[in-house]
Amino acid sequence: MRSVATILIPDNYSTVELGADLALLRLASPAKLGPSVRPVCLPRASHLFAHGTACWATGWGDVQEAVPLPLPWVLQEVELRLLGEAACQCLYSRPGPFNLTFQLLPGMLCAGYPAGRRDTCQGDSGGPLVCEDGGRWFLAGITSFGFGCGRRNRPGVFTAVAPYESWIREHVMGSEPGPVFPSQLQKPQSGPWEPREENCTFAQPECGKAPRPGTWPWEAQVTVPGSTPCYGALVSDRWVLAPASCFLDSPHDFETWRVLLPSRPEEERVARLVAHENASRDFASDLALLQLRTRVNLTAAPSAVCLPHHEHYFLPGSHCRLARWGRGGARGRAGPRTGWDGRSGTHAGGRIDPSLLISLPELAPGSSAQLEAQLLNGWWCHCLYGRQGETVPRPGDPPHLLCPAYQEEEEAGLCWKDSSWSLLCREEGTWFLAGYRTLSDGCLRPRAFSPMQTHGPWIRHVTQGAYLEDQLTWDWGPEGEETEKQTCPTHTEHGVPVVAAVSILTPRLCHCLYPGILTPGTFCVLYSEGQEDRCEVTSAPPLLCQTEEGPWVLVGMAVRGNRELFAAIGPEATWISQTVGEAHFLHLGGSSYWSPEGSDLCPQDLAGSASSPKVTALLLLLLLAPLIPR
Template identity: 75%
Template sequence: MSQHLFLPLVIFVISPIPGAFQDSALSPTEEPEDLDCGRPEPSARIMGGSDAQPGAWPWQVSLHQGGGHICGGSLIAPSWVLSAAHCFVSNGTLEQASEWSVLLGVHSQDGPLDGAHVRSVAAILVPDNYSKVELGADLALLRLTSPAKLSPTVRPICLPRASHRFAHGTACWATGWGDLQEEDPLPLPWVLQEVELRLLGEAACQCLYSRPGPFNLTFQLLPGMLCAGYAEGRRDTCQGDSGGPLVCKEGGRWFQAGITSFGFGCGRRNRPGVFTAVGPYETWIREQVMGSEPGPAFPNQPQESQTGPWESREENCTIALPECGKAPRPGVWPWEAQVIMPGSRPCHGTLVSESWVLAPASCFLDSITSDNPPRDLDAWRVLLPSRTRSERVSRFVPHENATWDDASDLALLQLRAPVNLSAAPRAVCLPYPEHYFLPGSRCRLALWGRGEPALDPSAQLEAELLGGWWCHCLYGHQGASVPPPGHPPHRLCPYYQEEEEEAGRCWNDSRWSLMCLEEGTWFLAGIGDVSSGCLRPRAFSPVQTHSPWISHVTRGAYLEDQLAWDWGPEGEETETQTCPPHTEHGVPIATIVSILTPRLCHCLYQGILPPGTLCVLYAEGQEDRCEVTSAPPLLCQTEGGFWVLMGMAVRGSQELFAAIGPEEAWISQTVAEAHFLPPSGSPYWPPAGSDLCPPDMAGASGSPQAAALILLLLTPLIQD
């Protein structure tokens, strides 16, 4: 069971709410003795597992609206249920009690409800100062229309007094029918789940939340909030668990320490779950249930629990680091996996958890033509780094769209026995759907599928990512909106340090995956199609689109939050952008430029130009019409009136363009219907003359002297 509420992308810095918490004025002698609490019938639980045993948590209830489970709750007295306010308040309005019902004594919500029964809700009460979940006071009381029938599977939980102190580090338990992990609902038969969580002190929890983490957020804890979980994440409550109890055992009784309230995702690193602490609300609870017989029980805290280890405000704070994506050096991937099948070449994939390998489904096309498992699965083997023996495969799960969608060409293979990831091999990190790989991110190519290694083993295949605008508009549609940060991109486009032909290298007919580095951690960012001969792929399908599927199947893959957040000054990366619009005649809006001769281009940008780069000069007053970040295409009109795509802007530059001509072979193979002009249709360049650059020309593209000389050597190519 891993949180319940997915917070928006904002930074919360909140002041405490005055007057919300008071110690109870009631003395221990006023405690009712006629209600036993916190004592379930003897029942073995699956410790460390997920399915709870029937009767293990007899105070757990399910709150239904519209015929289905919405939130959890706990029985605190025969006529009262404790839950979370945010389950019942929508847009500042408290929902009608008549719309809700309470299911008690249920274990599986899809089967015979033996010993279970339903009660309608007569009233829903929330604190006057509750407004929204992140401001605290997130608790609610539900009064039942008739008392619950107490039995071995229906019993109340004990509540702590305002003076009650739970020792930090105490092992407690959260229960509910919520999602197993983000975007992964609890499957049939909807059995009650349990998870062990450790209580975190206020200082330790605030330390974790003061460090930017998922969504680049920090958060200020308020009085009355309680944290439970682990810095390393991976165990947590999740959507649908809201309102359920967090209980701790003391002196043979179970006390409800907290109410499941909210979190930043589910089980994410350095983001423990946030619960409403029950103790500070003793007075409010007593006031609301006054007159009920019997009412909730607030037993005295056992003496031995009052001398536990108290936390200092100056305690050490341990920030958990990613457990995935660590490589000794680029190109040496400890997650590299080779799947060996009889009679075929090895298929290259990557280790994503202790027990699962991700690889292209196209490697196994013969095995995914039906729903039946591969007949020869017992003969498959997986080779992993630093493992002296091969691993056997126990399960094969292709993506449901693998046979017709190249972007979904994925399959997962489960190893028969998990491997130890304390050294090599290690798992690669996978991005969450909202991950945003920043333009300029340092990336490398890694083998993917049945390709062969490069002829030059020393090549590191370096690349860096281009901006989302350039990539999306090149492979998308004119006028389409560019996916902003936080939304899965359609493509990832790398820019390479050098071209293979220039370096005398060839990468064979291989497929590649794209590994990108953030803060010393490697992510599997994208997967590419089969490339054209020796050329590297120009676009990759993002893996993050499939992270929920990978997480659902593996229940243990290492999804990691974004680690780099430098979106540039004033957040221009977050602004909504679109691809260039068309005129009424269908021609993109043009800015007049002229292309420089190769010699003059070289002189102006000596030593910094990749091969095949074109340089342009703008007509007077036209430069401001070209967006620096837009990476516009360079179009030229021939004498015959045809428009030719000559180049694409280099990394958003206004003056430098990557020539399209050298990519003819790759484009022709990728887009068979593309039309190329014969050589005679290309621009005519005047003789270059001397190889020497004019005095003071190198690097002086912005100077008046350079501009004057340029005008004498230009070949005009774009006209009104």
Template identity: 70%
Template sequence: MSQHLFLSLVIVAISPLPGGFQHSDVSPTQENPADLDCGLPEPSSRIVGGSDVQPGSWPWQVSLHQGGGHICGGSLIAPSWVLSAAHCFIRNGTLEPAAEWSVFLGVHSHDGPLDNIQVHAVAAILVPDNYSRVELGSDLALLRLASPARLGPGVRPVCLPRASHHFAHGKTCRATGWGDVQEADPLPLPWVLQEVELRLLGEAACQCLYSRPGPFNLTFQLLPGMLCAGYPEGRKDTCQGDSGGPLVCEDGGRWFQVGITSFGFGCGRRNRPGVFTAVAPFEAWIQEQVMGSEPGPAFLSQAQKSQAGPQEPRENCTIALPECGKAPRPGTWPWEAQVMVPGSRPCHGALVSESWVLAPASCFLDRITSDSPPLDLEAWRVFLPSRPGPERVAHFVAHENASWDDASGLVLLQLSAPVNLSAAPRAVCLPHPDHYFLPGSRCRLARWGRGEPAPAPGAQLEAELLSGWWCHCLYGRRGASVPPPGDPPHALCPTYREEEEAGRCWNGSSWSLLCREEGTWFLAGIRDFPSGCLRPRAFSPLQTHGPWISHVTQGAYLEDQLIWDWGPEGDETETQTCPPHTEHGACGLRPKAIAAGVLWPWLAEVHVTGGRVCTGILVAPGWVLAATHCILRLGATTVPYIEVYLGRSEASPLPQGHQVTSAPPLLCQTEGGHWVLMGMAVRGSRELFTAIGPEEAWISQTVGEAHFLNPGGSPYWPPGGSDLCPPDLAGDSGSPKATPLFLLLLAVLIQG
């Protein structure tokens, strides 16, 4: 299982509880008089739509503490016994000492008064002999209290189901706990007990969902003794810190503990319902452990048998599709939001949920500094596609680093009223931190901030992602480690044709990067800072900001990766480092082969009057190195008219009547992965080359920006041979003696 998965869970979303319980006319069979006290919460006047639990609503809820803080949940099943999850107490295969744990009963808020709260030491912790790992089942534990609990209005046991007890799939139940409200998003103060409504899923339906590859292409095999609860569309779940807590279902006016919160793949993710330990199959084990205790747990017979019983119809396997990122056609973005602030130009952002718009902080920097006056949001307006009028702004939240860090230059604006996303407008999908946008992914550029529009009406600004290694090393530091798939990248580099063909670099523009996976669009990156005309552009990835956006909005559409074809095994996952750099970026970097684009980005076409085309090499932003014999005719006294084309190698055919009159240069690859220009072909030969090394002084004096390898960066010769440079040629001292006449440096005016 991936290290990115949560093995203990917490509540992600809260759904309303009914105003009161509907009591059945059929009473459960009582095993002894004490059973009458189980599964009966205190009467309460809950508010529909509320999220906090009212005091006494779930009097069997237990908070398990270790080291002075809440670690897991549990449930009181008898005055001296608490039921929880085994994985809460196992560390490195060893059961932790019972003396390190405390049981808190009657807790409503962890930040509230301690009145009526009972604290008990733990005398023993018991787990099944066959428990080893959470995903292998039998994830339950019994805690024997050092002293029995005092039962009363706020502390009562929950009823337990017999092994024969059947709860129909589709039944609505409740999970409770103090865990995270979203992934990596702790429950805020005052830490009031939370509840979430979950639906029981049949084994076949749950297995169907888990048989579909999810985060990191994982599938999962359900085992006997496990049950699932949740929804295919996700967004309601338990999460980290809820582990060991109860999943309870009402039957005959009493609440039975059906499951124990065990584990899940993330929290509230689509097609990944929470996995619980089913309590009923462990009736015999629980009875055996508590034998002799008086009074013991209340195992009650079923009040009313399910009408379907064993013949219950098979559930349909309904795979939920993303609810975000659907556009009628590329370039028509139903999430495009235009923020209008009096006295300012329109600012373009994106709708990320029913109530929130994400926008660049650069539009509002004069309003978010520490000495700026309070915001007057009354006159602000947001325009969304297909909406009859503007939306008002109720709240403005800037990223804490927005004023000084370009990569964190984001703000969120809350609309005064949520919009209906069943039709246009729609929200764009956001990536989880572990999302990996594959090299070659098809992307588009969209307006962001106050940037200028596309250069031509209807321009699609189509882009294609380059490899993470190439992008990271182009803009990263020498020797830096390249983030592997699953770690947030430092930058995303798309190559896009429309801008190149338009012959401009749009240096004053800001853009967002939208990438598509299986027909769903993700807001992958933002570009809100100038980087000149250096190609390719670097976009700041949005992955690192997903937790912040989720925390603020409590409903933004973070979506799992949808395409998992990572190419040949091991490719992109091996540890890689970056080659030497100039002040303009890494030198000698060749992007991984992709479906289209420039494979040798330093190659230049040097067009000379008369139809000659020479091969040149870009050695600095304004300089191209070429062979003298290709440019100058013997005895010529004047330099011909020359045009240099960059970025056309292997992508565009030569003009009619033109032909390359010089052989390709000699390039060798170093152990670090970058390519070095070793020589330029001698006239009339494809095997003899003018060596570049002896010309270092002349090239450096002329250019000043060319980068030469230090002695430690010598070329690397792979064993077994390849199409790279052979050892004898690399050290060949018999190459023709080179003079500056064999090489020509062209000063090039590079336009966007």
């Protein structure tokens, strides 16, 4: 270790993005030169390094983004190729999220690969980039900065040393021995390797390519003796990501474990399992990585899925699909068509004995993977499941949850109570593993998935090869309204806007439950279990029902001060038409549900017992509404 006597910095240095990122340090005492300690050669201002030259960078920085160099801190090296100015500027001229671009300045040098994967990283700054010429090693560049580490189309940026020959000579004049500036042996000719800006092509992701939705080439089926198969995803040529809950109680006899990958006739063997440190305590960390004994050739049929970086922002409206995940993801459970709420696929009759449910044939494996979804706005998702007054994560910050709205589920009649799924979202033809959902109770809407963004550093640290990809789509709307800071509304007399699933009760049952209260033109509803307290009714929320043909109809408005009673819209159709003129009415079919006929047939135990557990088992048998209410 040697003390530093003086540090010299160029007068025009301010930040790394503006260049001149170099310094001269004068040692307090001279270094002892010998076979293992020698000065590097410095290039003259006229020295030209050929584009495409293979050079070497060394350092003790992170081995990948957010992955520190482990003990005993052995000096690392990486081979990088020099990129010409036009090629580098072309790559950095492509906008990214927040319209991120970069202007390459004189005195800067780029080295790396359009495909990424190899790069210097945080902690390497100041280290050398050396290139060989005629048996001598020249200090071509000084590690300066980069956008992430090893990201596709984002090569590392170095300070070019040659332009600073005069500055270096000026400040070390009289030093013994002085710096060495050997003459360049051969001037390179500018060759065809450097792409022109006008025909510059960008490297495409090596992950996330599927022949068609539902046929996932990264789907991995893990079998452990004595357990049902567990589904996960191939994230690199040697690692599979899956729920840790599949394996926490399994003996770690990896000799008997097998992994089946698409289009691979032979099963893969498992070398080890790395569970997330919070897997047994935190639902959002229910993850494990399984290392395969042999590497998989990703140029063949199996391929890896893309994973999102920490700052990835899945846009509202992103097109997503389901994929099998964990146990039970191959099929869902169907149920009775009548009385279902419009999204959950479960009967909205509250606490009903499961034996009363009528099961339809189970879905064929993989059919649910065809369910299409669009992501909801992050504000809605966060505030529905978050706390009042809580700040909504802004784009660039990992979300707490992802909420997809599925369109085909009304037809499929799915309830996910016994299933677990992963959420795949597509950007410019590339599929990302955006989130996952393990077994849970209830069928509330919208579905909430744990986001994968927060686990990128852990996956990268363990695998050192998983495909974490930059965001490919970033049209966040005019004037960036999606980036505005938002908070969840506080609890007021008007409540928080939420959605609750309900079922419309038959007139006879409604009259029995609310004797003397039900007036003409009024009907009542029953909330699904756990949703009774989700709606404030002082603002008269609407009751929307979906017809079997698909359109949603405004059926009623809540009677002020009551959660269960609604004033019917149908009887006011004439008045609405005369007043509005262009209102659209649909014929719902079925019998009128706001007439309290049969009021003298009320069972004795039902009168005034809307919330009594004794009556809930009878409600399913009495629900006759032909609609799908929310």
